[in-house]
Amino acid sequence: GDSVTQMEGPVTLSEEAFLTINCTYTATGYPSLFWYVQYPGEGLQLLLKATKADDKGSNKGFEATYRKETTSFHLEKGSVQVSDSAVYFCALISSSNTGKLIFGQGTTLQVKP
Amino acid sequence: DAGVIQSPRHEVTEMGQEVTLRCKPISGHDYLFWYRQTMMRGLELLIYFNNNVPIDDSGMPEDRFSAKMPNASFSTLKIQPSEPRDSAVYFCASTGPPLNTEAFFGQGTRLTVV
Numbered sequence: 001g002d003s004v005t006q007m008e009g010p011v012t013l014s015e016e017a018f019l020t021i022n023c024t025y026t027a028t029g030y031p032s033l034f035w036y037v038q039y040p041g042e043g044l045q046l047l048l049k050a051t052k053a054d055d056k057g058s059n060k061g062f063e064a065t066y067r068k069e070t071t072s073f074h075l076e077k078g079s080v081q082v083s084d085s086a087v088y089f090c091a092l093i094s095s096s097n098t099g100k101l102i103f104g105q106g107t108t109l110q111v112k113p
Numbered sequence: 114d115a116g117v118i119q120s121p122r123h124e125v126t127e128m129g130q131e132v133t134l135r136c137k138p139i140s141g142h143d144y145l146f147w148y149r150q151t152m153m154r155g156l157e158l159l160i161y162f163n164n165n166v167p168i169d170d171s172g173m174p175e176d177r178f179s180a181k182m183p184n185a186s187f188s189t190l191k192i193q194p195s196e197p198r199d200s201a202v203y204f205c206a207s208t209g210p211p212l213n214t215e216a217f218f219g220q221g222t223r224l225t226v227v
Contacts, residue, residue, distance in 0.1 A: 032212075032213035034215075034216075042221075043117075043204055043218030043219055044204070044206070044216075044218045046215040046216070049213070051213050093212060093213055098168065099144050099161065099163055099212055100158070100161065100168075100169060101144075101146055101158070101208070101216055103148075103155070103156045103158070105155035105156070106155050106156060
């Protein structure tokens with residue numbers, strides 16, 4: 001079945017460091033891909049998305065490019081801030097139109113001043 | 114719209130008791146998801162509905178868990194009887210149409226079974 005695999009955390013960075021969180025997926029067809037973020041004590045919220053191959057999603061300085069050839073959707077940010085500390089989830093919706101929204105296990109990011 | 118509304122926010126119950134979690138999705142959304150989040154297992158999809166019909170309940174851990182969606186504006190997740198290992202944060206989310214749009218999550222219900 002469809003699945004999402006993320007790099008294990010926690011990831012600890014200093015402020016202004018470069019961030020990469022790896023995400024790979026297994027799916028039939030052409031899923032839509034998402035990154036969600038969860039701040040402490042809150043539900044998940046959409047960070048960015050890409051719906052077809054080679055699309056780049058971007059928001060708040062974060063970017064991710066849909067790479068069909070490597071089945072990847074890695075999250076990047078050039079300069080992280082303390083306020084970026086959160087749990088990041090990669091997710092997909094199957095293109096077979098079943099509507100199943102599947103998440104990776106989440107990666108905790110801690111940014112230190 | 115006030116977003117996805119879950120109740121209660123916190124629930125503490127004794128082992129063996131029945132627990133009912135509630136969710137009101139965003140008006141107009143036709144998909145509703147129930148997830149469970151724990152440190153050990155991360156975010157697990159329990160069940161999801163489309164147009165009030167359960168589509169996939171393969172993530173429901175045991176027969177003790179059941180979910181209903183009697184209408185487009187309300188869903189429940191019931192655990193009977195509850196056990197300590199059910200302790201987790203339970204999230205409800207809604208989305209669509211179209212299918213690849215953003216899913217909106219509620220604030221979650223933190224369940225503690227003692």
